[in-house]
Amino acid sequence: MKYRILLLLGLAVTYVAPIFAHHSFAAEFDSSKSITLTGMVTKFDLINPHGWIYLEGKDENGKEGKWSVETGNVSTLLRRGWTKESLKPGTEVIIQGSRAKDGSNTINAREVKLPDGRKLFAGSSEGDATPK
Amino acid sequence: MPSFRRTPTVAATVMFVIGSGAITPAVAQNSKSSNPYTAGRTPDGAPDLRGIWEVHGTINWNIEGHPKQDGIAASKSVIVDPADGKIPYTAEARAKKNAISLADDPQTKCYMAGVPRVTYTPGPFQIFQTDGLVIAVYQDLHTYRYIPTTGKPQMSGAEFWMGSSRGRWEGDTLVVDSVSFNDQTWFDKAANFHSADLHVVERYQLTGPNTLQYEALIEDPKVFTRPWKMRMIAERHTEPGFRILEDECLQDAKGVLHHVLPGK
Amino acid sequence: MRLRASNTVACVFCAAAMLLPLIGQTPDSKFEPPRLKDGHPNFQGLWKLLGGWGPPDVGANPSPRMSKIEYLPEALAKKDQMLTSGRAEDLVAQCVTASVPRATLEPPYPMLIVQDGANVVIMHEFAHDVRIVPVDGSSHPKNFSALGGDSRGRWEGDTLVIDTTDFRKGIRWLHMGGDFVDENEHSVERYTLIGPDTIRYEVTIEDPTVFAKPWNAKLNIRRQPKDDQIIEGACREGERDLDHYVVDGGAKAK
Numbered sequence: 001m002k003y004r005i006l007l008l009l010g011l012a013v014t015y016v017a018p019i020f021a022h023h024s025f026a027a028e029f030d031s032s033k034s035i036t037l038t039g040m041v042t043k044f045d046l047i048n049p050h051g052w053i054y055l056e057g058k059d060e061n062g063k064e065g066k067w068s069v070e071t072g073n074v075s076t077l078l079r080r081g082w083t084k085e086s087l088k089p090g091t092e093v094i095i096q097g098s099r100a101k102d103g104s105n106t107i108n109a110r111e112v113k114l115p116d117g118r119k120l121f122a123g124s125s126e127g128d129a130t131p132k
Numbered sequence: 133m134p135s136f137r138r139t140p141t142v143a144a145t146v147m148f149v150i151g152s153g154a155i156t157p158a159v160a161q162n163s164k165s166s167n168p169y170t171a172g173r174t175p176d177g178a179p180d181l182r183g184i185w186e187v188h189g190t191i192n193w194n195i196e197g198h199p200k201q202d203g204i205a206a207s208k209s210v211i212v213d214p215a216d217g218k219i220p221y222t223a224e225a226r227a228k229k230n231a232i233s234l235a236d237d238p239q240t241k242c243y244m245a246g247v248p249r250v251t252y253t254p255g256p257f258q259i260f261q262t263d264g265l266v267i268a269v270y271q272d273l274h275t276y277r278y279i280p281t282t283g284k285p286q287m288s289g290a291e292f293w294m295g296s297s298r299g300r301w302e303g304d305t306l307v308v309d310s311v312s313f314n315d316q317t318w319f320d321k322a323a324n325f326h327s328a329d330l331h332v333v334e335r336y337q338l339t340g341p342n343t344l345q346y347e348a349l350i351e352d353p354k355v356f357t358r359p360w361k362m363r364m365i366a367e368r369h370t371e372p373g374f375r376i377l378e379d380e381c382l383q384d385a386k387g388v389l390h391h392v393l394p395g396k
Numbered sequence: 397m398r399l400r401a402s403n404t405v406a407c408v409f410c411a412a413a414m415l416l417p418l419i420g421q422t423p424d425s426k427f428e429p430p431r432l433k434d435g436h437p438n439f440q441g442l443w444k445l446l447g448g449w450g451p452p453d454v455g456a457n458p459s460p461r462m463s464k465i466e467y468l469p470e471a472l473a474k475k476d477q478m479l480t481s482g483r484a485e486d487l488v489a490q491c492v493t494a495s496v497p498r499a500t501l502e503p504p505y506p507m508l509i510v511q512d513g514a515n516v517v518i519m520h521e522f523a524h525d526v527r528i529v530p531v532d533g534s535s536h537p538k539n540f541s542a543l544g545g546d547s548r549g550r551w552e553g554d555t556l557v558i559d560t561t562d563f564r565k566g567i568r569w570l571h572m573g574g575d576f577v578d579e580n581e582h583s584v585e586r587y588t589l590i591g592p593d594t595i596r597y598e599v600t601i602e603d604p605t606v607f608a609k610p611w612n613a614k615l616n617i618r619r620q621p622k623d624d625q626i627i628e629g630a631c632r633e634g635e636r637d638l639d640h641y642v643v644d645g646g647a648k649a650k
Contacts, residue, residue: 028640047290047633175433274493
C-alpha cells in the first residue's frame with residue numbers, strides 16, 4: 001500500500017511539468033476571465049505554434065457567435081494523443097479556457113470535452129512560466 | 133531491412149565486384165550513367181552520402197523550365213517523366229493553377245519550402261549520417277529533415293510542411309519515402325502546387341565523388357493524372373572551411389521580410 | 397514483519413528513483429558512457445529538458461537550479477520597458493529562433509543530437525532551430541556575427557563544452573519573464589552523461605553590457621522514449637497570435 005502511494009506521488013511529481021508557449025499568455029489572454037464555450041466545431045487546425053479550433057456556439061452567458069480557440073502546439077498535442085482527426089467538423093464540444101484581452105472572440109483553451117465525455121487537455125500556455 | 137554491418141573483407145569484395153561491372157546492382161535501373169559510381173562507406177557501413185551539397189541553377193523559378201527573366205538565368209525543365217517535361221495536371225487542377233496569384237508564393241513569407249522544393253531552393257544542404265538515421269540540414273531557414281532508415285512507421289497524426297520521411301537503402305541509393313504533407317507548399321515560384329495527398333519518393337545516388345544525382349517521383353491523384361518525376365544533380369562543396377550558415381528571416385522597419393545571413 | 401520492512405525499503409528506493417532526476421544531480425565520475433568509434437561519449441538521441449525552466453524573479457532567492465541574475469541598472473530599465481511594450485519584438489514570439497541558450501532551456505521541447513566526429517548537430521523542435529557545432533578544434537572566426545552566435549565545441553574528458561560568442565547586435569529574450577541578453581553574450585555550456593538516459597547540462601552566461609556578473613543554470617536533460625521522434629516545429633507558418641497582442645500592460649488594445 002505504501003509502495004503504491006509513493007509510486008503515485010512520484011508519478012504525480014514527475015507529471016506536473018510547467019507548460020510553456022512560444023509567446024506570452026499575458027500579452028493576449030486574461031487568466032482571471034474564464035469562459036465556458038459550448039458549440040460545434042467548424043474547423044480544427046492542428047498546427048504550430050498553436051492549434052486552433054474554430055467553432056460556432058455560445059459562452060456561459062448565452063452570447064452566441066463564432067469563436068477561435070487556441071490549443072497547444074503539434075508536438076504537445078500529438079504526444080497527448082490528439083490527431084488532426086480528433087475534432088472533425090460537426091463535433092459538439094464544451095471548452096474551458098480564458099478570454100482574450102482585446103475583446104475578440106479568441107480563447108485560450110485549457111480543456112476540451114468531447115461528446116463521449118472524454119476530456120482532452122489542450123496543453124496551451126497556462127500563464128507566464130513561474131519559478132520552480 | 134538490409135543491414136550494413138559487413139566486415140571490411142566482405143565490403144571490399146562487394147565493392148570490387150560491383151566496380152568491375154561483374155554484376156548489375158539494383159541501383160543501375162534508376163541511374164542515367166552506364167557505370168554507376170560506388171559510394172564509400174560510413175563507419176556504420178552505410179553508403180556514404182555525407183557532405184555539403186548544392187543544386188545550382190534556377191530550377192526554383194519554374195521546374196518546367198523558363199527563359200531568362202529579370203536577370204535570372206534560363207533553366208530547362210527538370211521533369212524527365214513525362215518526356216515532354218510538363219507536369220501532368222488534371223484539367224481541373226490546371227485551371228486552379230492558372231488562377232493562383234504568383235504573389236502568394238509561400239516562400240516569400242519565409243515559410244518552409246516543402247519537398248522536393250527544399251532541395252533546389254538556392255543554398256547548400258548538409259547530409260549527416262549516423263547508425264539508422266539520415267539527417268538533412270538545409271541552409272534555407274535552417275530547415276532539417278529527420279529520415280530514419282530503421283523501418284519506423286511514418287508519422288500520420290498531423291500534416292507537416294516537410295512531411296514525414298522514412299529512408300531505406302537500395303544498393304548505393306538512398307530512397308526516401310515521404311507522406312503526411314499539408315497542401316501549403318509549392319514546387320516552385322510558378323505556382324505549381326499539390327494537395328495534402330502528396331506522396332514523394334526521392335532517390336539520392338552518387339554518380340561521382342562530387343556529384344549527387346537527385347530524383348523525386350511525385351504522386352498526387354487529387355491533382356495529377358499520373359505520377360511524374362524530376363531529376364537533377366547536386367554538387368559537393370569542396371572549398372576548405374565551407375559550412376552551412378545561419379539563415380534567418382527578419383522584418384525590417386517597414387515590416388518587409390528579408391533573409392539575413394551572418395554579418396561582420 | 398520482514399515483508400513490510402522490505403516494502404518500505406522498496407518504497408524509499410522507488411520514490412528516490414522517481415524524484416532523483418528532479419533534484420540537481422552532479423556528474424557521477426563513475427558512469428562510463430557509451431562511446432563513438434572515436435572514443436568520445438555518444439550523446440546521440442532524442443532528449444528533453446526535465447521539468448522546464450521558469451524565469452527567476454530579480455532579487456528573489458536563487459532556485460537550486462539557477463543562480464541569481466543581477467542586472468546593470470540601465471539593463472534593468474530596458475527589461476521593464478520590454479515587458480511593458482516590447483513583447484512583439486521577442487524573436488521567439490515572432491517564430492524566428494530561440495537562440496542560445498534559450499532553445500535548450502525554454503520552451504523545453506525535445507531536441508535531437510547527432511554526432512559525426514567532426515560536428516555535434518543539435519536540432520530543436522521550436523522553429524526548427526539547428527546548431528551545427530564543430531568539435532574539430534577550430535576557433536571562432538573573425539568578423540562574424542549571427543543571431544545564434546558562433547558555437548565551437550571541445551572535449552574536456554567526457555564533457556562536451558560548447559563555447560558560443562559573436563552574437564548579432566540586438567536583444568534576445570531568454571524567456572517570457574523578460575530576462576534578456578544582447579550581442580555581448582558569451583555562453584559556455586557543459587554536457588555530461590551522468591547515466592544512460594540523463595545528461596547533466598550546465599550553462600554559464602556572461603554579458604558585460606547586461607549583467608553585473610555571470611550567472612549559471614544547472615539542469616538535467618532526459619532521454620525520450622525510443623518510439624518517440626522529433627516533430628516538425630513550423631512556427632512562423634501558423635502564427636496567428638501577434639495580431640491579438642495587447643501592449644502597454646493592457647491599457648489599450650493593439
